[in-house]
Amino acid sequence: MAVFVLDKRGMPLMPCSEKRARLLLARGRARVHRVMPFVIRLTDRRAGECEFQSLRLKLDPGSKVTGMALVREHDDGAAIVNLFELVHRGRQISEALAQRRAFRRRRRGANLRYRAPRFNNRTRNTGWLAPSLGHRVDTTMAWVTRLMRWAPVSALSMELVCFDMQAMQNPEISGVEYQRGELAGYEVREYLLEKWGRTCAYCDGHDVPLQIEHIVAKARGGSNRVSNLTLACEPCNRKKDARDVREFVKDKARLARILAKAKAPLRDAAAVNSTRWALFIALKTTGLHVETGSGGRTKWNRTRLKLPKTHALDAACVGLVDAMSCSPRPTLEITCNGRGSYQRTRLTAQGFPRGYLTRQKRVRGFQTGDRVRAAVPTGKKAGTHIGRVAVRATGSFNIQTPNGVVQGISHRHCTLVQRADGYGYSIVPSREERESGAGTTARRAPHAALSLLGMNAEVSRATR
Ligand SMILES: [Zn+2]
Numbered sequence: 001m002a003v004f005v006l007d008k009r010g011m012p013l014m015p016c017s018e019k020r021a022r023l024l025l026a027r028g029r030a031r032v033h034r035v036m037p038f039v040i041r042l043t044d045r046r047a048g049e050c051e052f053q054s055l056r057l058k059l060d061p062g063s064k065v066t067g068m069a070l071v072r073e074h075d076d077g078a079a080i081v082n083l084f085e086l087v088h089r090g091r092q093i094s095e096a097l098a099q100r101r102a103f104r105r106r107r108r109g110a111n112l113r114y115r116a117p118r119f120n121n122r123t124r125n126t127g128w129l130a131p132s133l134g135h136r137v138d139t140t141m142a143w144v145t146r147l148m149r150w151a152p153v154s155a156l157s158m159e160l161v162c163f164d165m166q167a168m169q170n171p172e173i174s175g176v177e178y179q180r181g182e183l184a185g186y187e188v189r190e191y192l193l194e195k196w197g198r199t200c201a202y203c204d205g206h207d208v209p210l211q212i213e214h215i216v217a218k219a220r221g222g223s224n225r226v227s228n229l230t231l232a233c234e235p236c237n238r239k240k241d242a243r244d245v246r247e248f249v250k251d252k253a254r255l256a257r258i259l260a261k262a263k264a265p266l267r268d269a270a271a272v273n274s275t276r277w278a279l280f281i282a283l284k285t286t287g288l289h290v291e292t293g294s295g296g297r298t299k300w301n302r303t304r305l306k307l308p309k310t311h312a313l314d315a316a317c318v319g320l321v322d323a324m325s326c327s328p329r330p331t332l333e334i335t336c337n338g339r340g341s342y343q344r345t346r347l348t349a350q351g352f353p354r355g356y357l358t359r360q361k362r363v364r365g366f367q368t369g370d371r372v373r374a375a376v377p378t379g380k381k382a383g384t385h386i387g388r389v390a391v392r393a394t395g396s397f398n399i400q401t402p403n404g405v406v407q408g409i410s411h412r413h414c415t416l417v418q419r420a421d422g423y424g425y426s427i428v429p430s431r432e433e434r435e436s437g438a439g440t441t442a443r444r445a446p447h448a449a450l451s452l453l454g455m456n457a458e459v460s461r462a463t464r
Pocket of ligand 1: 204
């Protein structure tokens with residue numbers, strides 16, 4: 001992974017290689033600014049003295065994982081600098097809110113006299129998103145602003161829509177790829193998958209390879225228009241052959257459904273995902289130019305560049321990409337963990353109190369979620385443990401290391417590596433690295449400072 005570099009005033013400079021960062025640190029020209037992701041600060045350089053290349057941050061927003069790629073652009077293509085995957089916690093949020101709602105409802109019924117309902121005197125702002133969805137926009141924006149703070153990002157790209165209606169319907173709008181019709185093919189395929197719910201129109205089969213099917217067969221003069229296309233699994237497609245759909249589908253109801261659906265356009269094809277639009281609006285507030293791309297184009301770029309499918313590499317393929325040099329590099333997986341709970345009472349499944357949390361979050365200068373290094377000199381747990389700490393009021397902590405939880409470590413042995421910031425970090429090696437067996441600590445020692453901190457052990461999840 002490239003290392004982020006700041007000048008002596010904390011302004012971002014171009015990211016550098018791990019080797020260079022190691023040398024800068026060894027020569028005393030830089031110091032560690034932050035451990036995860038690794039950021040160093042030069043002690044002898046000002047941003048005004050340096051020239052920047054063009055850096056673009058690309059985003060592929062997803063419901064569970066958002067891919068992010070920092071890409072350096074030059075005249076004849078682009079090069080990937082860093083890859084990130086942001087793992088959202090929308091599900092946890094909605095579950096926590098559902099639970100809170102149930103507890104409140106119980107309290108209302110159990111402890112209160114009758115109160116008139118007042119459920120219909122609330123309003124919501126326009127553009128309101130459910131907390132689980134809003135969190136996706138918020139955490140993505142938090143990382144965009146963070147990365148802009150650590151690197152001189154000059155432009156943004158994001159995948160805004162699943163398919164580009166223009167590319168499908170009007171094949172000669174602009175660009176070579178439109179005219180070649182290849183990109184249009186991808187857009188049509190993505191559109192059909194969405195429209196027909198990724199199932200075979202004739203047998204409702206899903207999780208099978210689907211083929212594009214002409215409702216009125218081409219042999220009978222059927223057109224390539226989207227309104228004449230559907231999806232079918234291979235057996236159905238072969239069975240139907242050049243027959244007319246009215247002959248082939250015996251079930252009257254199914255036939256009517258297919259014919260009606262084929263005619264109707266997919267509603268709001270451009271705005272399939274409200275969070276994407278909310279994110280787009282939020283990205284515009286950064287003041288940078290935001291390029292948008294479609295899902296079909298992303299897939300087309302990825303296939304053309306022969307890249308494996310990961311969220312981060314998908315992000316790198318968003319928008320206009322001519323050529324991309326991509327040496328195998330790991331992805332930093334950033335998991336949204338939240339910052340703990342407001343609720344101070346732990347409850348049983350029946351909603352009765354089971355235990356109480358402390359009023360204050362901090363114990364002996366540590367807080368649950370902090371990354372610590374514990375050097376235990378003697379005893380059963382002697383050794384060095386690095387990981388996420390869970391504090392106890394007694395001062396005897398638990399540390400979650402890549403090799404499991406170590407319980408009962410005294411606060412006296414702990415030193416802080418990085419404060420809890422609501423995210424968990426792990427480095428996922430690229431497929432090439434995994435296949436070549438290079439995902440071992442020896443080659444993967446990320447940076448001098450990290451190995452100083454003994455954080456090689458952090459390089460977990462060698463196989464996924
Ligand atoms: Zn079928």
